[in-house]
Amino acid sequence: MKRWNAFWFATTPRHSIGAFRIILCAWFVEDFLSFLPGLDSLLVRPGDWLVPSAGLLWMGRFLPLLEAGDCLTALRVFAWILAPLALLGIGTRFSLIALALVNFLLRSWHSSSVYVSHASILPSLALFVLALAPGVRAWSVDALLEAWRSRRRGERFLWADRLAGRPAAVWPIHLILAAAAVVYVSAGVAKLRWAGGDWLSGRTLQWYLQGTAGKKRLGDSTQFFVANRDAPAGVKFRDPWGIDRIANSTMSTSAGRTVGSSRALCAAFSWATLALELGFAFLFVLPRAGQYALLAGAAAFHAGIGALMGIDFGGWAVLFLAAVDWNSVLRRAGEFLPGLHASRAA
Amino acid sequence: MTPSPDAVSARPRYDVIYDGDCGICEATRFYGERLDWLGLFRWRPNQEEGVLADHPHLKREDLDRAVHVVGCGRTLAGFEAMRFLMLRWPLAAWLGALMHLPGASIPGRAAYRWVADHRKTVLACRIGEPTILHKALASIFICAVLGVVGAGALLRVESWPLTCAPMFANHVEPDGARYSFRFISVDQSGKERELPSSAGGLPELRLKRVFFAKYYGSVDPGYEYGGIADDTPAKFEARMTAFFACFADEARKDGALPAGTLAIRLETIRDAEGPLERHTCGTYTLRDQRFRRAP
Structure with missing residues (x-):
């Protein structure tokens, strides 16, 4: 119990959940620019082709409303209103909770066609964590107004102290990083479990990076499948090969196709990927510098995925910014500005 | 005063x-x-x-x-x-x-x-420290969030927001084969034309996933997308009939179904080294609205 309390509930001025709120909400605003208009095409999806995701099933009572396009349109309007409010910190707690719920419903609905938008899972969960986190009103318009009222009552304080708020429990930051660690380690284990030697030799990665090469031969296909040739003959009545799984989809870039042409490069990237993903098992036992190195490595990893496979996992990289000591950064920025004025005056 | x-x-x-x-x-x-x-x-x-x-x-x-x-x-x-x-x-x-x-x-x-x-x-x-109530509620919340994230991995569920994080991990055949589906319209003269695999607002990628998971089915009954226990050819035909009835309607609405189409043929393709291998799974006839497996 002592260790549990020490790990989750230590209070530290090192992290600022308020500053992280600004960063995460800014990412959501940017992401909404493409995500929300993209829902238009799904509005005409026939009911038979809706395969509810787990999230949509949990929110089951909203399902009939969601199937009607009107509700979805309203939810999108709410999302547009709530995201900037949460970003600026206006009615902070309420706008964050509402945004987390609306975003959850929209993403659940979007992923209800046998397509799991992995890139949105962790940021969406992080939004719930933020919504319930202590200290989330730091660096918000709400905090600014409260400080202004206090100043009018005659209280004396430093604005930066007042906006930064009191040191809060570290559990929201640790929870976001722990959730990321669980997903990374699972991804590493899945690679060993399902692809095994093929992953380590670089064959699987090469197969994906060369995927678009097959596009010309397969008409308009971007979605491939894999087969289990060893499946019993009795279950192979659909096709002679035993198609058994949906392959992940990529749109390899020219850089990706270049890497895909070299087995040695693919093997090097595969080993590096595995080391990074399984390395997340040690995230919380590493010294601080090691933690930062691992998180920076993961951010670079996602930049690499974007450059080679054209898949945007930017939201995950944004989560790692939770580990930064934003209070120090913002205070130093505050110190820098008067200094700048002084030097100009001189 | x-x-x-x-x-x-x-x-x-x-x-x-x-x-x-x-x-x-x-x-x-x-x-x-x-x-x-x-x-x-x-x-x-x-x-x-x-x-x-x-x-x-x-x-x-x-x-x-x-x-x-x-x-x-x-x-x-x-x-x-x-x-x-x-x-x-x-x-x-x-x-x-x-x-x-x-x-x-x-x-x-x-x-x-x-x-x-x-x-x-x-x-x-x-x-300045969290209250005992805060700690208790936060502990429940922490377990819930880690439970959601961990459940997908432990129970091998791949359904938003649960993920078992397969992330590009699958077995690759020695010749690097990849498989796909084609929907081909057949008219009165026997002329064939590949239909766009996007319909009803679903782009090709999503439509084929829905098609595979809900209708076509996997040879692995334990697979979360398309695993169908005790599947039989008769059940398969019934599902295909349901899919193509909807697909034909949507393709017609989109103006993608050529006039004079009598049937839609389902073709499975294997793309590896060498020439493409094609297999006709069956044909859906629009008149009697029924899918029949190829002999």
């Missing part, structure tokens, strides 16, 4: 005196101020100068041991003070009423006494 009568009546009628060094008391004040819609209470830490001067009948050691509500000729402490407060907070009035039920005060006083005596030892609740 003499305050106006309105200003006097708007003043809180009771002082709530609490331990300003205690996190639980501070949290109670935080929520108490927000629940006090009637504006009856003024919260004052017992360390504040002037509290004892304003209420000379109170003793410092008593104030350290329990919250006090003082005003209108009444002085209440501990459990009695709490239920007095709650009864006057509109959202918590039902709880205050329960606390006034006969017999409720016996466990209530004992519970209050225990928390008050242990708040700075066992509960370790000093100002």
